[in-house]
Amino acid sequence: MSVTEQAVRAREAARILAGTPRAAKDAGLQAMADALAKAETAVLDANALDVARAGNNGTSASLIDRLRLTPDRIAGMVQGLRDLAGLPDPVGDVVRGWTNANGVQVRQVRVPFGVVGIIYEARPNVTADAGGICLKSGNAALLRGSSSAAESNTAIVEALRAGLAASDLPTDAVQLIPGPREVTAELMAARGLVDVLIPRGGAGLIDAVVRNSQVPVIETGVGNCHLFVDASADHDTALAILLNAKTQRPSVCNAVETLLVHADSADAFLPAALAALADAGVTVHGDDRTAAYGEVVPATETDFTDEYLSLDIAVAVVDDLDGALAHIRRYSTGHSETIITESQRSAQRFTDEVDAAAVLVNASSRFVDGGEFGFGAEIGISTQKLHARGPMGLPEMTSTKYVVVGSGQVR
Template sequence: MSAVLTVADLAAKARTASRRLALLSRADKDAALLAIADALDAASADVVAANAQDIERGRASGMVEGLVDRLTLTPERVAAVADAVRDIAALPDPVGEVVRGSTLANGLQIRQVRVPMGVVGMIYEARPNVTVDAAALGLKSGNAVILRGGSAAESTNRTLVTVMRDALTAQGLPADAIGLLDGGRDAVRALLTARGQVDLIIPRGGAGLIQTVVTESTVPVIETGVGNCHVYVDAAADLDKALAITLNAKTHRPSVCNAAESLLVHASLTQEFLPKVLAELSGAGVVLHTDPAAGSAAEAAGIPHVPATDEDWDTEYLALEIAVAVVPDLDGALDHIRAHSSGHTEAIVTEDRAAARRFTTEIDAAAVMVNASTRFTDGGEFGFGAEIGISTQKLHARGPMALPELTTTKWIVEGDGQIR
């Protein structure tokens, strides 16, 4: 069977399932989610065994350790994934929420309510937790999902989807609410061009994946994830806060999109702060890509570094590497970020309220942090529960996307014989 027919078949089954999901009560959806969570716990050994196969193939093919970490599921991580599903079950159901409404002068009652998108395609790389998050968020918001994970997690994803589909069947719900797309680029291209069959595509991964989806898709896309995030340490920064924030933003989990990739330091801090933060970063195993001023500070302190290239300022390393520049002032920091930001998360460390206000007002990004790590841009940290991704575009959704962002709206108008 061709990829096009495969996608058409998946989409048709998902459409039928989505109609059933749209009619479910919150209690029914929550019961299904709790059944999925229990099933994942029960199948933990099978999931870990399948994951071990993927890890073995990944290491054999030279996968870097940061990506291996993203791919890895331990029993503890499987339990955490199951708990995340339970957390989603506990969240408010967005479907049916009245966004706004009124009674017109002619007596018509109008209201705008949240409704499911319908069929959502999710294309992502080697992060098997996304397989469960996307399926659970889709179910809670009344959507059927078609999942296309990276080939690096093929065995893990097959096992996870089988467990979840079986759990739905046991609850008397359509297993086709969760579909897994097999095949290579032809299959992906067929999904991207299934306009009218699929309502929305959400890519989650590196810049290359996202750009391919945005460029080739005829289905509406929400662009997510590329995080060239900056930390700017202002002249008025509390330097202890600045050091802790910078280290956390870069080293806490370098392989994720909200990790810092560039550090900007005010020129007045080149003696007091810059050598210290460079030494701490280097001591944590971070490769420093420095502009001439930062390189001079590193050289004087005997800290290993490499000269930054033009490409470094636009690079999402997703690893223990960071680009470092000295800027003359706040305007210099703003100009640098405007030139190189991916619109994900930008942070300022300062005790100057006026500087903080200028930064939050003038920076164009999905999230702007003041005296806080870029790592906080996350649906769970924001209290939304698991996220489907972090949108870096401006239409429909921006920032961490949770349940409300997986819905659209429709207008319901009730009258008593009014005519226009």
């Protein structure tokens, strides 16, 4: 089946979903969760094939971590679908409304996009998350996963479609787009059939979709995330947050990639921090000032621009808050930026001046996640400024339309 044929079927499914009440969508999510839980063995077997192939192809450890599924991760996917069922339905929400002097009533109402295409690398959990979020928000999902996760994605989509069939919802509300690289170009060219595209993956994938798509794109971004230890920081707090943000799961976009340390904190903080990072298996790429406090790999320019997605971190000592802000302005990808400080003034300046989708004060960047924010699963983290920014949950997967009600008024 061609991408065009799949998109046409998705549009019909989206037409049905647009008028489907919340209770029916929630029942569908629960049925999808049940079917995915029942298919755990089949999904793990399929995933094992993908992981083995990736290992044979020399895939990096960080990408294999993104690809790998475990019983706990599948349980998280199942719970994510159930959590979505418990969340409010954004469709039909009145964003604003008023009555004009002539008695005409105007309401701006949330409505589904229609057909949402998601192009993503590795991370088969995205398959379940995206399918569930799109269903709850009344959208049909066209899923174009990478070849590295082909077996896993196929098994997951089979389970999700079985759940949809069991709940009498259109199975074409969730479709996987298989095939060679060329079909991705077909999806990006499906303007008029696909309403919006969302890329999730590395910088190369995102850039290719943004540059080449004829379909409107919500841009998710890579996470060159910084953590700044201010002069007034509590060093125990800073160290705990640093280790969590870097090592809890280094292969994800909200992991910290650069540590900036105020010069006034360096003597007391950096020796302990470098030792703790080394104990955790983290390779430190440090500037000249950092090298005075411990053994580091000399940092190059690319060490401060790259998203490692591994147990590596760039470290620099800055003169002051202004120096930290300047460094972040230069190198940030606009994802998540953190300050550790006891100074309310420093915290306020940081939150006011840092241009990012999420700014954190005395908290780990690992909290920048749809599930942690209470959104249920997320469709991605947007680093653009139009329509949606930050973790995208259900409301971000809707557009609006104006409903105008009169009693015969004419202009």
